[in-house]
Amino acid sequence: MPTTVKVYQQVLKEMQQIIKEKELEPGDRLPSERYLADKLKIGRSSVREALRAIELLGLIETKQGEGTFLRDYQSYHTVELLAGFVLQDHNTQREIMEAKKMLEKNAIELAIDKMDDAALESIELIINDDNLTHTQLHDEFFAHIFSYGQNFLLYKIWRFMQDFSKSVKNNTYGIDFYNQIAEILKTKKHHQIYTLYSEQ
Amino acid sequence: MPTTVKVYQQVLKEMQQIIKEKELEPGDRLPSERYLADKLKIGRSSVREALRAIELLGLIETKQGEGTFLRDYQSYHTVELLAGFVLQDHNTQREIMEAKKMLEKNAIELAIDKMDDAALESIELIINDDNLTHTQLHDEFFAHIFSYGQNFLLYKIWRFMQDFSKSVKNNTYGIDFYNQIAEILKTKKHHQIYTLYSEQ
DNA sequence: ATAATTAAGTGGTCTGACCACTTATAATAT
DNA sequence: ATATTATAAGTGGTCAGACCACTTAATTAT
Incomplete structure (x- = not known):
């Protein structure tokens, strides 16, 4: 179907080639925009379209005055971005809130x-921190739990939803809710996780 | 860290706004590049950088002479692209696989x-469909379950991870795995969900 | 009324120009 | 000679304007 391949698409292929040939790794510098444009005999704007696209994906990083660098792909970039758009079509707050709860259970x-024990204690400290608002408590609490879960991707997805929900709705839970989770974490009774949120 | 936000990033935000306000859906036309540039008082090239980026993601479609159209997000576009660039980063892979499992549990x-009963039966049909490969089975099976879960957002996120995992690794499960899930769905024993994947 | 032609709108691409910033080089002061 | 400072070169960020190819709407000729 793509009767005519766009120039920026070709640039992407070319860049994959360059990365492969020169065995570039995250942190390494890519050829400059002007060099690429010149080498491929195309306009710089076309090169930029390609670079901006994969920059948005989180594949490269640009530093003004220095250059463009390959970077470690962070999948959450993509997810965040997509979420931002997909949310528009199916703009159901319900889905976001529900998904957020599920991710919290996952965490x-x-x-x-x-x-x-030390980790459990630090959780207690957050719960009993009187300086935190309800929202801050929820935020800190789960951010902390996510950090132990060791899945940055899930954390970032949750982070997005959490930020979204903060801007839309003020969903607060009583302190019992957090104590209950702390108890589950302490006793390590996995099966009790599914009982959370049930009365919401 | 992003001390200065790039213009094309602002354009993306603006576009999300427009989609939201005008309640645009897949198939609908977006404002033209020139109009956007004019309205936002920025160069057309900056608008294009933003559009090309989300076009690459598969969020929009452009037809020369006609315009730019919103489209149903097809994650395989993203996946194809990433697969070409991402050198099998082990940790990224691990996180995606793990997150995928969690989302499947959520589903x-x-x-x-x-x-x-009818729904349960349709699930059985998929499991017993001999025409499906292992990967197809997994795909159809969970896509089906997600459809009953009625959370499109979670489905989309899973979809992305599933496509990614397909392009990287062939994680297959025995048929018992699916029968086990079918059994849980039938008996509605929520707590057994947490025992899934445990031997992985 | 219908068909052919024209004009307007839209994406695709390139060129050339600045700006802001970083780094390497050259000039200067010590 | 060395250290400091000033300059130049390189790089990404952005814009304006120009064509081209293509589609659609408007106009004109039949």
Whole structure:
């Protein structure tokens, strides 16, 4: 179907080639925009279209005055971006809130076997921190749990939803809710996780 | 860290706004490049950088002479692209696989109370369809379950991960795995969901 | 009324021009 | 000679304007 391949698409292929040939790794510098335009005999704007596209994906990083660098792909970039658009079509707050809850359960499940006594204590400290607002508590609490879960991708997805929900709705939970989770984490009773949120 | 936000990033935000306000759906036309440039008082090239980026993602479609159109997000576009660039980063892979499993559990949990006998039967049909490869089975199976879960957002996120995993690794499960899930869905024993994948 | 022609609109691409910033080089002061 | 400073070169960020190819709407000729 693509009767005519766009120039920036070719640039992408060319760049893959360059990366492969020169065995470039994350952190390495890519050829400059002007060099690429010159070498491929195309306009710089076309090169930029390609670069901006994969920059948005999180594949490269640009530093003004220095150059363009390959970077470690961070999948959350993509997810964040897509979420931002997909949310528009199916703009159901309900879905976001629901998804957020599911991810919070996931976080607990991932963390439950990775938390030692010190970790559990730090959780308690957050729960009992009187300086935090309800929203801040929720935020800190789960951010902390996610950190033990060791899945940055899930954390970033949750982060997005959490930020979104903050801007839309103020969903607060009583302190019992957090204590209950702390208890589950302590006793490591996985199966109790699914009982959370049930009365929402 | 992003001390200065790039113009094309602003354009993306603006476009999300426009889509939201005008309630645009897949198939609908977006404002033209020249119009956007004029309205936002920026150069057309900056608008194009933004458009080309999300075009690459498969979020929009452009037809020369006609315009730019919103389209249903097809994650395989992204996946294809990433596969070409991402050198099998182990940790990224691990996180995506793990996150995918969690989302599959979520799908089951969301669907469990929404599936009637007919739904359960349709699941059985997929499991016993001999025409499907292992990968296809997994794909269809969970896509189906997600459809009952009624959370399109979670489905889309899973979809991305599933496509990614397909392009990287062939993670297959025995048929028992799916029968086990079908059984859980039938008996509606939520707590058994957490035992899934445990031997992986 | 119908068909052919024209004009207007839209994406695709290139060129050339600045700006802001970083790094390497050259000039200067010590 | 060395250290400091000033300059130049390189790089990404952005814009304006120009064509081209293509589609659609408007106009004109039949």
